[in-house]
Structures are given as structure tokens and as C-alpha cells.
Amino acid sequence: DTGVSQDPRHKITKRGQNVTFRCDPISEHNRLYWYRQTLGQGPEFLTYFQNEAQLEKSRLLSDRFSAERPKGSFSTLEIQRTEQGDSAMYLCASTKTESMNTEAFFGQGTRLTVV
Amino acid sequence: KQEVTQIPAALSVPEGENLVLNCSFTDSAIYNLQWFRQDPGKGLTSLLLIQSSQREQTSGRLNASLDKSSGRSTLYIAASQPGDSATYLCAVRLLSSGSARQLTFGSGTQLTVLP
Numbered sequence: 001d002t003g004v005s006q007d008p009r010h011k012i013t014k015r016g017q018n019v020t021f022r023c024d025p026i027s028e029h030n031r032l033y034w035y036r037q038t039l040g041q042g043p044e045f046l047t048y049f050q051n052e053a054q055l056e057k058s059r060l061l062s063d064r065f066s067a068e069r070p071k072g073s074f075s076t077l078e079i080q081r082t083e084q085g086d087s088a089m090y091l092c093a094s095t096k097t098e099s100m101n102t103e104a105f106f107g108q109g110t111r112l113t114v115v
Numbered sequence: 116k117q118e119v120t121q122i123p124a125a126l127s128v129p130e131g132e133n134l135v136l137n138c139s140f141t142d143s144a145i146y147n148l149q150w151f152r153q154d155p156g157k158g159l160t161s162l163l164l165i166q167s168s169q170r171e172q173t174s175g176r177l178n179a180s181l182d183k184s185s186g187r188s189t190l191y192i193a194a195s196q197p198g199d200s201a202t203y204l205c206a207v208r209l210l211s212s213g214s215a216r217q218l219t220f221g222s223g224t225q226l227t228v229l230p
Contacts, residue, residue: 006158033217042119042204042220043159056215091158093218100147100166102208104218106159 002026004107006092012113013082020078021110025094032075033104034067036060037089046090049075082114117142117209121221128195129229136190136224138205143183146208146216150179150190153202153223162203163190167210195228202226 005024013019025032030051035043046065048056051072061067064082069075079086089109095102118141128134138148147166151159163172163179165188171180178191192199202225206218 004158033215035218040222042206042222043218044220045215045217048215048217050214056213056217093159098216100168101164102147102216103161103164104149104206105161106151108158111156 004092004094004105006090006107006110008110009108010111010113012115015084015114016081018078018080019082019112020076021090021112023075023077023092023107024073025075025092026096026105029094029096029105030072031095031098032069033093033095034075034077035091035093037091037109038087043089043091046077079112082112084114087112087114117207117219119205119207119219119221121203121205121224123224124222125225125227127227127229130195130197132195132228133191133193134195134226136192136203136205136226138188138190138221140186140188140207140219142207142209142211143186144210145183146210148179148181148188148205148207149218150177150188151204151206153204155202159204192226195226197228197230200226200228 032049034046037043049069150162165181176193202223204223206220
């Protein structure tokens with residue numbers, strides 16, 4: 001399978017714990033995005049990487065959130081001191097280049113439940 | 116700020132019917148528009164991408180149209196099947212969204228096709 005891969009698919013954690021998610025984009029894609037989706041809503045943008053550089057962050061990305069993309073390959077999203085409000089689906093997407101026919105491809109997501 | 120609205124929020128139709136899903140957006144300066152399908156608890160599958168210079172795109176039983184001036188897109192599904200049951204999401208990429216050109220999503224239309 002050469003699509004976007006996310007791990008784990010599901011994560012249940014206690015409030016206050018730290019969690020880390022991983023995303024492996026399509027291999028030739030240099031642009032990588034993280035989105036968060038809550039129940040009944042569309043995904044909302046969190047952050048964007050071009051190669052290894054994190055170029056944009058949304059206001060949704062509080063200080064407890066950090067993302068990395070070492071060597072411009074896979075990316076990790078860490079949430080520290082999780083809160084119940086962090087419960088959501090975290091989606092990763094990648095694109096190859098930036099043009100009008102740029103199509104975003106998404107992974108299967110990581111469903112986070114904070115109890 | 117770009118807002119994307121999808122109406123209706125939910126739709127139930129008998130198998131075999133043709134149907135139209137609607138998407139409207141407030142900022143017509145878009146780069147492109149993408150329609151996605153999302154099955155329960157899963158990630159997003161790209162269905163169609165329409166560049167800002169295009170009026171429509173077709174893939175199999177799906178046809179998406181774009182009217183930038185009125186800020187509208189429609190997704191037409193012909194001869195619906197129970198396997199089409201899913202949430203359909205519309206997303207736009209703005210010209211003015213910085214280097215990220217992230218997607219802004221609607222909340223989706225939940226489609227149920229009854230056998």
C-alpha cells in the first residue's frame with residue numbers, strides 16, 4: 001500500500017498523559033498536513049510542513065501540541081497533558097507539489113479518546 | 116474568513132435514485148475544490164478535484180460542478196447504490212491561504228441509500 005499511513009489507528013489515554021501519533025506520507029510528497037476532526041464536523045487545519053520545515057500553525061494548535069517532521073519524511077504529532085477536549089480524530093494528509101491540480105490524500109486517521 | 120456550508124446535513128434516498136449534494140463557500144478566490152467521501156470511523160477518500168479554472172469533473176457515476184462566481188459546487192451521484200452510503204465532504208483551497216494552501220472543509224452531508 002503506497003497511501004498515507006497513520007499509527008496508531010486508535011488511542012485511549014487518561015487525562016494528563018502524553019500521546020504521540022505518527023504519519024507516513026506518500027513517499028514523493030513533500031507537503032504534509034495535520035488536521036483534527038470532531039464528531040459531526042469537517043476536519044480543521046492544525047499545521048503544515050514543507051519537507052522538514054513547519055511553515056504554518058493554526059490557532060487550534062495550543063502550546064500542548066507539537067509536531068515534527070525530521071528529514072522531511074514521516075511526521076509525529078505529540079499532545080502533552082491531554083484533556084478531554086482533545087478527544088477527536090487526527091488526520092494526516094500529503095500532497096506532492098503546489099498547483100491547481102494538487103490533490104490531497106488522507107490517511108485513515110488516529111482516533112484519540114481521553115478518559 | 117472562508118466558510119464552507121453543506122446542505123443538507125443528512126439525506127436518505129432509495130436505491131437507484133439520482134441525487135445532488137450541495138456545497139457553498141463565501142470566498143470565491145479559490146485555488147481548487149475537492150470532494151471527499153468518509154466512511155464511519157475512517158479517513159477521507161478523494162473523489163474529485165476541480166481546479167478553479169474548470170467547471171466540472173466526472174468520475175464514473177459522479178459528476179462535480181463548480182460555479183466560482185456564485186460560490187457553489189454540486190456533487191451529482193447517478194443511480195445511487197447502498198455502497199454509496201457515507202459522509203460526503205466538500206473542501207476548498209484558497210488562493211490567499213499562505214504557503215500552506217490548506218483545505219477548509221464543510222461539515223459534510225451524511226448520505227444513506229436504502230436498498
